[in-house]
Amino acid sequence: MTPIVPRILIAASLYLLTSSMPVLASADDPLTEEAKQIIKEFSGQLQSELKAAIESGGPVGAISVCKDRSPAIAAELSEASGWEVGRVSLKTRNTKLGTPDAWETRVLESFKARLAEGQPAETLSQAEVVEDDQGRRTFRFMKAIPTQEVCLACHGKTIAAPVAQALDEHYPNDRARGFEVGDIRGAFTLSKPLTE
Numbered sequence: 201m202t203p204i205v206p207r208i209l210i211a212a213s214l215y216l217l218t219s220s221m222p223v224l225a226s227a228d229d230p231l232t233e234e235a236k237q238i239i240k241e242f243s244g245q246l247q248s249e250l251k252a253a254i255e256s257g258g259p260v261g262a263i264s265v266c267k268d269r270s271p272a273i274a275a276e277l278s279e280a281s282g283w284e285v286g287r288v289s290l291k292t293r294n295t296k297l298g299t300p301d302a303w304e305t306r307v308l309e310s311f312k313a314r315l316a317e318g319q320p321a322e323t324l325s326q327a328e329v330v331e332d333d334q335g336r337r338t339f340r341f342m343k344a345i346p347t348q349e350v351c352l353a354c355h356g357k358t359i360a361a362p363v364a365q366a367l368d369e370h371y372p373n374d375r376a377r378g379f380e381v382g383d384i385r386g387a388f389t390l391s392k393p394l395t396e
């Protein structure tokens with residue numbers, strides 16, 4: 201629980217910001233908590249399926265986990281939660297699913313800047329209430345996805361020939377290579393319409 205004085209300061213700065221900018225949601229917002237919980241499930245399920253697939257069939261066999269299971273898990277979670285759930289990146293592999301919109305691009309750029317300032321990738325997130333030109337408000341949340349050792353087989357600087365070949369077949373415009381541990385691979389992106 202945030203002490204009362206910081207709360208007043210947060211409220212005051214929110215008030216000042218809202219006159220010219222979209223509303224920034226505070227970190228202990230229940231919607232933020234809900235979004236984080238969904239991301240935990242998404243990320244946990246992906247990582248365990250990825251690990252199991254790599255152990256049984258190596259990285260070539262595991263490509264299907266990322267290709268088919270990731271969008272399927274995202275769709276299941278969206279269906280169950282009422283949130284729209286996905287993953288985006290500034291350097292996409294799947295351009296259809298992974299290309300960020302203007303707001304997401306701005307947040308990904310800000311994550312990049314915060315990483316360069318020394319904030320670790322796993323700590324980066326952003327919550328915001330945005331309003332479209334029809335006055336509809338949407339809660340949006342993004343959380344950076346750090347590159348880990350296990351990701352390098354398919355997103356690293358040196359990718360084994362059979363893996364590279366399989367990736368080339370499916371993703372002729374693949375830009376999601378050349379990453380190092382600690383880099384921001386992309387971000388989870390969640391949104392929920394707000395009804396009043």
Ligand code: HEC
Nearest residue numbers: 259262263266267287289292293294298351354376385386
């Ligand atoms: C076995 C190969 C493989 C491994 C290992 C792997 N990925 Fe991927 N990754 C892919 C493929 C294939 C896609 C494209 C999925 C699709 O078509 O939606 C992808 C897509 C993504 C995307 C969506 C954005 C984009 O570029 O299209 C993110 C984010 C991502 N991977 C992060 C990771 C992270 C983080 C790890 C390590 C924990 C990881 N990946 C490990 C193959 C892999």
